[in-house]
Amino acid sequence: MVDFARVQKELSECNRDVTISGIRIVPQSDNLLHLSGTIPGPIGTPYEGGTFKIDIILPDGYPFEPPKMQFITKVWHPNISSQNGAICLDILKDQWSPALTLKTALLSLQALLSAPEPDDPQDAVVAQQVLLSPVLTPMHPLDFHLSFFQYSLVSICVWAPQYLRDYPTFAGTARYWTETFAKTNSIGNEEKVQKLLEMGFPEDLVRTTLKEVGDDETMALEKLCPG
Amino acid sequence: MYSRRAGAVVWNLSFSHPLNDWEVGDFASLLTLLESVVVTESVRDRRVWASNSSGRFYVKAYLEEANPGGIVAFPTQLEPLSALAAEYQSGSRLARKNKGLFLCVSVHVLGEEYAAIRRTRGDGNCFFRSFMFSYLEHILDSQDKAEVDRITAHVEQCKKTLQSLGYADFTFEDFFALFLEQLESVLQGSGNSISHDELVTRSRDQSTTDYVVMFFRFVTSGEIRRRSEFFEPFIMGLTNSTVEQFCKSAVEPMGEESDHVHIIALSDALGVPIRVLYLDRSSCDTGGVSVNHHDFIPASGDPHNAAGGSSDTINPIITLLYRPGHYDILYPK
16 A cells, blocks of 8 residues: 555655755656656756656555656666666665655666666667667667667677767767757647647657757648658 | 476576575475476466466465465464474475584574574564564563663654654654554553554564564664764675665665674664574584574663673573574573
8 A cells, every 4th residue: 555645745845845956746647656757867967958757656565665667758878778768777676665765766867867887788779789880970869760670680698888888979879869858848849749649650750850840840740741 | 498308308497696595495396396297298388377357476376375274474373492393303494404413403402491483474574573573572571661661762862863864754754653653552551552462463464564674674774874983894794885885775675684784783773682593504613512692782882771781681682593594583481
């Protein structure tokens, strides 16, 4: 049974100093089991200036069991899946303790953005990118799906994180993804994005196209429908 | 999972982590069990252990099916120490691991001083579970109001320690409140006092005990951090990690096993003397038929315990039996 009184206290505690920490948690439903958190990208990293949204689901045993957290905002990071936002972090698994809170967990995610743990990668693509194509320009999100397909054809056991072997490439890609998916203007665009999504265009394509045409919905649509 | 090599079935089992010494015995019995399995390849595969209605598999459901007589509830009822001796003779799980005629002798030596044993759940929280039951039982039996007042003052002090270390109140207050509630309930005449049977029942309740275990983990962590200079060398010797890392990874998460560092910290923080008897291979080093024990006497300088001074004048409130990876409660004669 989730301790709702505690969750309530956690939310008010966290949101009280949101101006200092930049970390916010709001309920997604009225029963407090489904929340969403936002963290600012750490300054001095490729994530700077971005706002990252995280989906939070509280399991039955909370706070004895860890909250389930997943990035909703797409992010390029060795410990975060670029496909579904799944996070590889010990405190969200066996190192969770009831002494931790949702806020401290989000702070840990922010710390993870500043200091990736390359020995424990979640995203094989980010980890393998350099290994397979030694000369890479920052990766465009649109190329990503194709590349992922190519990469997944090759099964490689050696983890060689891109960010360690070729930090500039890694940082360039991470910054590009931050620009495209995590900047406030792309978040402010939610309505336009939603409309285009409903027309059946893929999300990555919609966001990048909108960005290319300066958030003009009509122009984006024209660009999306060739001919 | 399995392959055939020269007509014989070979099982390819993979592990998510290296085997712990207490798991070796279990693994050996699994292999023995697998040996008896005849695989008929012409028959289609099917699930034997069905999922429940929501499509999930539960170990608990399986256990219930496999043990129609019921699962042993922890803490167990009091068992005479001869049960422990019998366990070693019949070569049960723990005993096989400890391989031992010598231990057999040790158990008999143990029997000269101790009358009974109460087993606790082996889920990595067993030290704290044993401490909880043993302490509450002591208060229930002794009705020592002065002791309750003393420990309550210590608990208050622990709360201040956590606050000064920067823990937000709401992270620990529920756990503290639940422990104090349990403490009050074992004192008779408080209105909601409970019987011994009820203490056993309550100690089997997952939710209540998890809260109390977490209370102890907070107290232990707070004490280690408060006196980090004192604990640092112990921790470095044990895990080669910093005090901060140790508290975060080995004290505060549920299910992390307790070592002497945890015992010293909890004993000091709450001012409760603890005796631990060690029944492991190290007992062999003594050469004779004795069982090693260690008394954890709360650090001096403590106003509540200053009277003692020499360690043999302090009677441990709690006596635990340690076998590698597990603590149970012992009852002196």
